[in-house]
Amino acid sequence: MSHAPRILLAKTSLDGHWRGLSVVARALRDAGFHVIMGGMLTGAEIVRGAVDEDVDLVGLNVGGHVEVVIRVIGELRAARPELPIFAGGVLPPSSCKRLAALGVETYPPGSSLEDIVAAARRLTAASTPT
Amino acid sequence: MSRPPPPSFASRSGIPLKAAYGPGDVPESIRRVAGALPGEAPYYRGSFPQGYRTKPWRIFQLSGFGKPEDENERIKFLLHHGETGFLMEHDRNTADHLYNVDHPDVVARREDVGQTGAVMQSVREVAICLDGIPIESTYGHAGGAVVQHAPFALAAYWTVARRRGIPLEQLGGTGQSDFFLTYLGCVTKQQIPTAAGLRLNADIIEFCARHAPKWVPVSIAGYNGGDSGLNAWQELGAVIANAIEYLDEVKRRGNLDMTAAAHKVGGVNFRTTMDFFEDVAKLRAARKLWHDLLRERYGITDERALKLRIHIVTAGSMMTYSQPFNNIVRGTMMALSAVLGGTQSLGVSGYDEAISVPSEHAHQMSVRIQQILQHETNIGKVTDPLGGSYFVEALTAEMADRATAFAADIAAQGGFLATLDSGWLHARARDNQVAWQQAEEDGRQLVVGVTDFRDDASQFEVDGFPGVNDSYDVALSRLEAVRRERHETGAKTALKALEAAIRGTDNVMPRMLDALEAEVTLGEVGDLFRSVWGDWQTPELA
Numbered sequence: 001m002s003h004a005p006r007i008l009l010a011k012t013s014l015d016g017h018w019r020g021l022s023v024v025a026r027a028l029r030d031a032g033f034h035v036i037m038g039g040m041l042t043g044a045e046i047v048r049g050a051v052d053e054d055v056d057l058v059g060l061n062v063g064g065h066v067e068v069v070i071r072v073i074g075e076l077r078a079a080r081p082e083l084p085i086f087a088g089g090v091l092p093p094s095s096c097k098r099l100a101a102l103g104v105e106t107y108p109p110g111s112s113l114e115d116i117v118a119a120a121r122r123l124t125a126a127s128t129p130t
Numbered sequence: 131m132s133r134p135p136p137p138s139f140a141s142r143s144g145i146p147l148k149a150a151y152g153p154g155d156v157p158e159s160i161r162r163v164a165g166a167l168p169g170e171a172p173y174y175r176g177s178f179p180q181g182y183r184t185k186p187w188r189i190f191q192l193s194g195f196g197k198p199e200d201e202n203e204r205i206k207f208l209l210h211h212g213e214t215g216f217l218m219e220h221d222r223n224t225a226d227h228l229y230n231v232d233h234p235d236v237v238a239r240r241e242d243v244g245q246t247g248a249v250m251q252s253v254r255e256v257a258i259c260l261d262g263i264p265i266e267s268t269y270g271h272a273g274g275a276v277v278q279h280a281p282f283a284l285a286a287y288w289t290v291a292r293r294r295g296i297p298l299e300q301l302g303g304t305g306q307s308d309f310f311l312t313y314l315g316c317v318t319k320q321q322i323p324t325a326a327g328l329r330l331n332a333d334i335i336e337f338c339a340r341h342a343p344k345w346v347p348v349s350i351a352g353y354n355g356g357d358s359g360l361n362a363w364q365e366l367g368a369v370i371a372n373a374i375e376y377l378d379e380v381k382r383r384g385n386l387d388m389t390a391a392a393h394k395v396g397g398v399n400f401r402t403t404m405d406f407f408e409d410v411a412k413l414r415a416a417r418k419l420w421h422d423l424l425r426e427r428y429g430i431t432d433e434r435a436l437k438l439r440i441h442i443v444t445a446g447s448m449m450t451y452s453q454p455f456n457n458i459v460r461g462t463m464m465a466l467s468a469v470l471g472g473t474q475s476l477g478v479s480g481y482d483e484a485i486s487v488p489s490e491h492a493h494q495m496s497v498r499i500q501q502i503l504q505h506e507t508n509i510g511k512v513t514d515p516l517g518g519s520y521f522v523e524a525l526t527a528e529m530a531d532r533a534t535a536f537a538a539d540i541a542a543q544g545g546f547l548a549t550l551d552s553g554w555l556h557a558r559a560r561d562n563q564v565a566w567q568q569a570e571e572d573g574r575q576l577v578v579g580v581t582d583f584r585d586d587a588s589q590f591e592v593d594g595f596p597g598v599n600d601s602y603d604v605a606l607s608r609l610e611a612v613r614r615e616r617h618e619t620g621a622k623t624a625l626k627a628l629e630a631a632i633r634g635t636d637n638v639m640p641r642m643l644d645a646l647e648a649e650v651t652l653g654e655v656g657d658l659f660r661s662v663w664g665d666w667q668t669p670e671l672a
Binding site for chain 1: 227357486570594
């Protein structure tokens with residue numbers, strides 16, 4: 001492997017619940033990913049983080065409205081069109097469908113870490129060939 | 131998927147469980163006090179001799195979303211359906227951060243505004259939220275769960291009461307100002323440091339002891355520690371450590387008699403989970419530890435002060451995203467454990483908890499669960515019905531011992547605030563978060579509808595509560611109206627006086643009340659706090 005795949009994890013909302021994000025971050029680190037914890041970031045800050053840190057994947061933790069997430073995705077796509085994005089958190093089924101339509105995989109509460117890690121491996125496979 | 135099912139004969143907190151219990155399992159420490167009935171010291175069997183016969187537990191649900199008028203409508207809906215107290219939620223983006231809606235961090239997420247509570251930037255919006263609600267006769271929670279927001283939220287509620295001619299001396303209700311939520315469970319982007327938070331809480335306690343005899347000013351919310359990852363005995367031990375921090379500070383300041391102080395911090399909050407007996411034991415142990423703490427550390431002998439009053443919220447983290455109607459059963463089980471543990475008030479999480487804030491139907495079900503328990507089951511007619519069970523008594527003793535040891539661990543770290551500042555408590559929570567998730571993944575902890583018995587094509591899916599979409603716009607126009615219409619000199623003068631109180635040692639609350647009266651806004655208070663105190667240095671969370 002040329003380098004450990006780099007993942008930026010960020011919260012799109014100002015909701016500070018951190019338990020889910022913490023557990024996911026731990027699992028991704030244990031699986032060999034380089035995880036950058038972004039905290040509560042605006043769309044512009046997430047774009048800047050993704051570019052500056054040259055990440056291979058962005059994980060969005062959602063604790064607010066899906067419209068905010070969609071706007072963040074739009075900003076990320078404008079800056080780095082090929083960068084894969086996945087999302088987790090409080091996402092009603094209808095929000096999962098809207099994000100799926102944008103090509104963003106979703107992992108709502110109850111998703112297994114095994115599935116999340118597998119998704120991260122798959123989504124970063126193209127940018128970090130082994 | 132096939133998994134080895136290693137059996138776990140331990141509680142969720144890791145307390146080993148035997149197949150059956152007998153007289154030899156009840157330790158001497160409990161046997162000594164087992165003859166004491168409910169209402170008799172050390173109160174582990176209950177704070178009041180008549181239990182729910184004379185005072186049914188308060189049906190007390192968190193509620194709030196959208197605009198203040200939306201929240202008002204929901205509170206009235208719940209009261210109409212039999213809720214016996216109400217809890218106001220404030221919008222997390224604005225309230226928890228002390229930002230007005232035109233703060234750049236809020237504007238960037240404007241659709242989030244109102245998702246978790248109504249925006250209340252001035253007393254005008256709080257008045258709309260409380261319109262038509264008889265606060266003179268209804269027990270209300272003013273919001274202000276986050277420490278830096280509490281003085282504003284309390285002062286706003288009290289100002290509405292004063293304008294209605296209700297003297298503060300006669301107003302019953304509560305606030306929260308909880309360190310667990312603020313510095314452990316739901317860490318905001320910007321927050322005043324813990325030392326500043328402690329000063330504000332001591333100000334609130336002292337002010338209420340003098341001017342608001344019926345008001346419970348702060349509520350230590352172990353719930354927020356528990357749902358962040360602390361196990362049952364860690365939650366209880368940390369609540370005791372937190373109480374020590376508040377009471378030691380009041381004692382150090384020397385303005386208030388300790389019995390009066392104890393009255394004001396003696397309402398605490400825990401969570402109940404899906405470990406039924408462990409949580410019953412936690413509540414029984416809590417009352418004994420509270421009694422022992424106040425007697426031994428502070429020399430308090432006043433009976434009323436020694437009796438802990440408990441509020442329970444059933445664990446939101448136990449509510450599953452898939453097959454959400456199963457959560458009605460979970461809510462019932464967790465509520466039952468709260469009641470058998472002797473809680474004084476109760477909120478049951480909505481069955482849609484993992485998806486959104488509660489829909490009207492989910493909220494109504496949370497009330498109905500409690501009403502069914504209260505009126506149909508007879509469980510409230512005998513106090514502490516599990517008292518004397520070999521198992522429950524042994525577990526209560528174990529819980530008390532472990533919680534006491536954990537409180538001592540916190541003291542050895544320099545105290546509760548020090549464990550928040552250093553991240554020590556977060557690390558304990560994080561270890562459990564990971565361990566609990568691992569137990570679900572490797573088959574040791576089965577969760578119906580999640581790890582097993584899945585039904586991916588369920589026709590019973592719910593999509594949660596969508597809320598309303600005009601919260602931001604309305605809040606912005608109301609903010610502009612306040613700025614346009616208020617007496618600008620009066621507002622600036624009040625803000626200056628508040629600043630003088632903050633920089634000095636005068637109690638903040640009288641000046642906060644003046645500021646609310648002068649229509650000082652949430653964001654102005656936040657800017658002031660930040661300029662004086664700066665930001666808490668958040669420890670590494672993950």
